[in-house]
Amino acid sequence: MKRFESRNAHFDRLVANPDLRWMGQNTNHVPAHPAVFEAMEKCIRDEGFHIYAPPVGYEKLRHGIIDDLGLSGMAAMVTDGAVEALYHVCHTLLQPGDEFVTTDPTWNWPMAFARSKGAEVKQIPIYGEEYGYRLSAERLAAVMTAKTKIVYLVDPNNPLGTACTKEEISAIVEVVRKAGAYLIHDCTYRDFAFDHTLAATLYPEKTLTIYSFSKWSGLAGLRVGAVIANPDLLESLTASPPNNLGSNIVSQQAAMAALSIKKQWFPEVLRITRENQRIVKEACDKIDGLVVPVFPSNGNFLVVETQKLGIAPEALVAAYQHHNIMIRQGAYHTPKFGDRFIKVSISVPAGWVEEFAHLLPRVIEEARTLKIDASNF
Ligand SMILES: Cc1ncc(COP(=O)(O)O)c(C=O)c1O
Numbered sequence: 001m002k003r004f005e006s007r008n009a010h011f012d013r014l015v016a017n018p019d020l021r022w023m024g025q026n027t028n029h030v031p032a033h034p035a036v037f038e039a040m041e042k043c044i045r046d047e048g049f050h051i052y053a054p055p056v057g058y059e060k061l062r063h064g065i066i067d068d069l070g071l072s073g074m075a076a077m078v079t080d081g082a083v084e085a086l087y088h089v090c091h092t093l094l095q096p097g098d099e100f101v102t103t104d105p106t107w108n109w110p111m112a113f114a115r116s117k118g119a120e121v122k123q124i125p126i127y128g129e130e131y132g133y134r135l136s137a138e139r140l141a142a143v144m145t146a147k148t149k150i151v152y153l154v155d156p157n158n159p160l161g162t163a164c165t166k167e168e169i170s171a172i173v174e175v176v177r178k179a180g181a182y183l184i185h186d187c188t189y190r191d192f193a194f195d196h197t198l199a200a201t202l203y204p205e206k207t208l209t210i211y212s213f214s215k216w217s218g219l220a221g222l223r224v225g226a227v228i229a230n231p232d233l234l235e236s237l238t239a240s241p242p243n244n245l246g247s248n249i250v251s252q253q254a255a256m257a258a259l260s261i262k263k264q265w266f267p268e269v270l271r272i273t274r275e276n277q278r279i280v281k282e283a284c285d286k287i288d289g290l291v292v293p294v295f296p297s298n299g300n301f302l303v304v305e306t307q308k309l310g311i312a313p314e315a316l317v318a319a320y321q322h323h324n325i326m327i328r329q330g331a332y333h334t335p336k337f338g339d340r341f342i343k344v345s346i347s348v349p350a351g352w353v354e355e356f357a358h359l360l361p362r363v364i365e366e367a368r369t370l371k372i373d374a375s376n377f
Contacts, residue, residue, distance in 0.1 A: 014326060021352040024317075024328040026158060026189070026301050028218035028347040030272055032258075033265045036217075039257035043250045053078075053246030056238055057226070061252050064259040065211055065226050069187075071200050074209075075231045077238060078247050082188050082212035082225035086110045089208050089227060090150070092237055093182055094119045098149035103135050105334040107154050107186065119149065127160070127337040133294050134162045137171030144179045151176050156189040156196070159333050159343040161297025166197040173203045183207045188225075191216035191266060192273060192347075193298035204230050213251075215300060215347070216266060217258035222251035269347060273300050276346035276353040280304070283357035287364065293341075300347035303330075307340045315367035316342050322366070323359055325352070 001009075014020055022029060043049065056062065057078025065076045079085040090110055094100065096118025102111065104123035111121045122143050126135050140151065153172065156163040164172065176183045185199040185207055192215070200207040209228040214220035224247060227237065258265075277295070280302050284290040289308040297303075306313055313329035320327050327345075331338030346353060 017324065019324045021325045021348065021355065023345045023348055023352060023356060024326040024343070025220070026215055026299065026345045026347070027220045028215055028269065028300065029349060029352070030218060030269045030347060032218060033261045035257045035261045036219075036254050039253040040250050043253040048253070049249050051249070053249045053252055055241070055244050055246055057247060058252050058256065061256050061259075062226075064256060065228065068259060068262065069198060069200075069209065069211070069228060071198065071209065071228060073230070074200060074204070074228050075234045076211070076226045076228045077234055077241070078252065079225050079227060080243055080247050081214060081220075081223040082186070082210045083109060084223075084242060085208075085210050085225050085227035086184070086186070087113050088237065088242055089182075089184060089210075090114050090119075091117060092240075094149055097147065099145060099147045100150045100152060101140070101143055101148055101181075102152040103154070103157065104336055105157070105159055105330075106152065107158055107188075108333065110152050110184070110186075114150070114152075120147075125336065126157070126162075127334065127340070129293075132162075133157075133160045134164070134168065135172065137168070137175050140172055141175045144175060144181070146179075148179050148181045150182045150184055152184045152186065153199070154186045154188070155199075156193050156298035158189060158299060159301060159303050159328075159330070159341075161294045161299045161301060161303065163193040163196055163298035165195070169197045169199055170202055173199050173207075176206070177203055181206070184210060186210040188212040188215055189299040192270065192300045194296070196298075200228065206233070208233070213255045213258060216269070217255065217262070218269075218347070219251065219254055219258065222254055223248060224251045224255045272350065273347045276348065276350065277302055279350070279353045279357050280344055280346060283360050287361065301343050301345045303341045303343055305341045309364065311364065311367050312372070313339065313342045314372050315370045316363060318370050318372040319363045319367040320356070320359070323355075323363065325356055325359070327356075 090113035094117040100114035291305040
């Protein structure tokens, strides 16, 4: 069987398991607001799905995204999830021989998109106390060359949970501006951050802000996201989009409804997520050898280091899977640092996190004895 087949079959088994607690993909499992159900139901009842949506999204949704970010003067293109926005930006802007700079760890798919266009990918390690788990402008400046076309910054960083301070992002933007490069500011986890500054406010000319409805609003399976840029830059991105027939209509209705209730609904999601962080941290603190290197996290996830226990992250992932809990091994994010940690997603019902915490000592013992095949994870 080809690797893509076996990997797909693995995920097919996971999605077919109604009892699985999804704590590995940073999805949001807090029950949706009734307004979101109502919007989708109405669209289906009225058979609103026979038509195509406007090519770059419902105007109401586009404006709602801009308002949510507070980026007036910018324009939004709605995409089938943030990942499609990233794919499209990389494919439109990169040429063979360009350089694409990002951190290690980062979110991996944009590196694959860049490589597929013949660009060279450069990663700046940020995992470790010596780096404070964050990117400094000085270290970015040191790798920039005349060939650097794109800097891709995941902020808050997935998986680390660090977010740039205003001073840090200002300094990073200056480096990117000086090089004349584009900055892809992937703000997928922005709503979970304690504090966050949009690079687009500092570098409107060449910042592409990436927006997702998968995490804060819990619509991952509906596939809605956006890229936001100044209208001139967006004009060039709309010339040959991957989906000129518009994103899913039911999904866009859900996204508009989610925006309309965000102010009243999301604070509770954040409260649950932060409380869950505390529960996971306390459970880890009770076990000698487990370390939570970044706390509190600015994302809906936490990195937990397993290295001192002498257990492979993949073994813990497999052991938890036997208890119907999905977490992620570090290697999913980074071959270089991946043997050090697991990642636990926490925008989930409290019961899931309590079960994770309760099982932790037992799962560690089970993981010690497991033989694992991690090729599909
Ligand atoms: C940093 C980052 N960007 C983008 C995405 C993809 O988001 P979407 O579900 O909107 O495609 C993810 C998903 O995990 C992510 O972690």
